[in-house]
Amino acid sequence: MKHYFLLYNILLRKRFPGTIIIVTGIFISITCQVPYDPADLILRNGKIVTMDDRWPQVSALAVKGDRISAVGSDRDMLRYIGTETQVIDLKGRLAIPGFIEGHGHFYSLGASLMELELRNAENWDAIITLVAEEAKNKKPGTWIVGRGWHQDKWDREPQPNVEGLPTHHELSSVSPQNPVFLSHTSGHGVFVNQAAMQVSGISERSVDPPGGEIVRDENGEPIGMLREYA
Structure with missing residues (x-):
């Protein structure tokens, strides 16, 4: 601020009235500015x-x-x-701006667009058909991934079944060289074929892990349904 007083005095001594008015206006403008409210x-x-x-x-x-x-x-x-x-x-x-939403899985939603869509499958046979078609276009050893199925929404129960769930045999027969991983729509379970169980080391001798369940038939054989942490 002292620079403005110095300039003002110089101009006053040299008698430049027009310039004095301009400088005075600048000085008043600066000194009367409302300070910005400090941010948190x-x-x-x-x-x-x-x-x-x-x-x-x-x-x-x-x-x-x-x-x-x-x-x-x-x-x-x-x-x-x-x-x-x-x-x-x-x-x-x-x-980026934050988002507040009730309950969503943005990553899972994006990933689902690159997987087999099973929500509209009317029954287990329809899912078998979808997997069989996908297996034709996959190299041996490549995983086939899908999501969205729910046995309660099918128009008929698969035969045979355990608790309304299919067994893996038909699924395994159409995808013998490709591990298959089909997520339940609830997100709390998956259905896999024989190739996937072999890769994962799951057999009739496997013990259920803490917090998980390997669903089995009456003979103790895994049917392909893995719940929670299994």
Whole structure:
């Protein structure tokens, strides 16, 4: 501020009234500015996605309470830094808006688009057909993965069955060289074929792991259904 007083005095002595008015106006403008409310948090030096077409990406933002109070460059945010402001250097990392939702599995949803879709299968026979077609296009040893089946939604029970669940034999017969892994729609179980059980070391001698169950037939043979941590 002392620089403005010095300039003012020089101009006054040299009698430049028009310039004095301009400088005086600048001085009044500066001294009357309302200070910025210090932010609680500053994120800087990052790649911040704003979801706003006017400035889709910025390097810094300011947070006051539970609201984003400003976005812009690192330099823009300097005015919001107070004595108690927390400043976090993102070091070039990406920051995106948070999402609040009831219950979702975004990764699983994306992965499901690259797997066999079994939600619309009317029965176990339809699933066998889908797996058989997929096996024709897979190299031996390549896993066949699907999801979304639920035995209670089928129009008829598979035969034979254990607790309404099929046995693996038909599935194994159409995919002898490919391990098959079919996730139940609940997310709490999978159905596998013989090739998958061999790769995993599952047999009639296998012991149920803690928190899991290998579903078996009356002779103790695994039918292909694995629950929870099995």
